[in-house]
Amino acid sequence: MSKAFKTPADMAQKFFPIHFQISNQCPTHIGEDLYLCGSFNNWSQEHIYLGKIPAVGETLNADLEALKAGEWELKLSRGQWHNLFASPAGKLADPVILNHSKESELALTIEAWRDDFPASTASKEVHILDEHFFFPNLDVYRKVLIYLPANYAQHQKRYPVLYMHDGQHVFDEATSVGRSGPIEWQVDETINQATEQAIVVAIYHARTFRLREQEYMVHNSEEIQDAKGFLYLEDIVEVLKPFIDKQYRTLPDSQHTAMLGSSLGGLISLYAGIKYPEVFGWIGAFSPSIWMDEEKLYEFSSNSLNEHADLYVQQQLYFYIGSREIRNNRDHKPSNMLRDLEHYNDWLTDQYPGTISFSWNEQGKHGAFYWQKAFVDFFKYWQEQLTLIHKAHDLH
DSSP: BBBBOOGGGGGSSSSEEEEEEEEEEOOOSSTTEEEEEEEEGOOOSSSSSEOOOOTTTOOEEEEEEESSEEEEEEEESSSSSSEEEEETSSSBOOOEEEESSSSSEOOOOOOOOEGGOSSSSOOTEEEEEEEEEEEETTTTEEEEEEEETTTTTSOOOBOOOEEEEEETTTTOOTTOTTSSOOOOOOOHHHTTTTSSOOHHHHHHHHOOHHHHHHHHHHSSSOOOOOOOHHHHHHHHHIIIIIHHHHSSSSSSSGGGEEEEEEHHHHHHHHHHHOOTTTTTTTEEEEEEOGSSSSHHHHHHHHHHHOOOOGGGGGGGGEEEEETTEEEOOSSSEEEHHHHHHHHHHHHHHHHSSSEEEEEEEEEEOSSHHHHHHHHHHHHHHHHHHHHHHHHHHOOO
């Protein structure tokens, strides 16, 4: 019988046993060690041992005698992030949601293992634009990927363009990194299945979390003394976008140019929209980390809108947030990201002449698994709105 690790702070919490029945439908790795990982221990790299993988058609019964009460996301593994359980097609399996408030049972099924399939999940429409694209204001080289529609080479059609941050996580599980495993956004799969198509430019973030913070923050703070976010945006606007528009068949005007990011990437996307409304007609801000720059965001937004209100009339902002997104702020106190975004949205509604869309997921938490689902809705909305714009132009 296994035990979930308890800290002293946990002792006041309620704990209940959980009994797993794990059936196996996969013929590989029989007899190897089987582990459990999940949000119950903050997706620790120390996965919890459950037993041995049973033969095909058989079941392993395993118990945790003291699992803290709560709603948890769970995954099976063979001990490492690269060998999580998977769908029969080889994609990472979605986490299993457990509402644990009493002694309970949970049935799980092993259908496949992720490492039995090719590491890369990127489609053939994803290409390396440049392994070392130079960003002169930042004075750095970054890998940049580009998604071209499947029929791009067959005709002379021009396409809208979406610029995305954290390019490692956009197309490919092989390069994605996350607390709950290498979850990618499946942007290429989403567009491949859509009626309308677009070009996507995905920019890799810096090699460390601290450097990423520095490049995605536009203002200095107690933690970030050399914020370079505006330099990063200048490089996108003045260098990368002109290169893309010259080399590829784009629709370069603002109505056909979008930027999207999540967390700090969502925050800097929001700043991009406020600073460059004549460039980015569409902004997707997923779970933006407003708490990291809240006072200056309001100040910058207010000043920009007061000076150039007419530039925002045709712009659209698309906000997404999960109702369960709680982050620790600088005082190590919980910050409700939904309330942060709702407050900014309410304030912006009275100041902003453009269009704001607000989407939320009642079960959503802060992470790529939820952003992957949210992107499907964003892309559908974006393309529907572009279709309406094109029809209106046709009428004139």
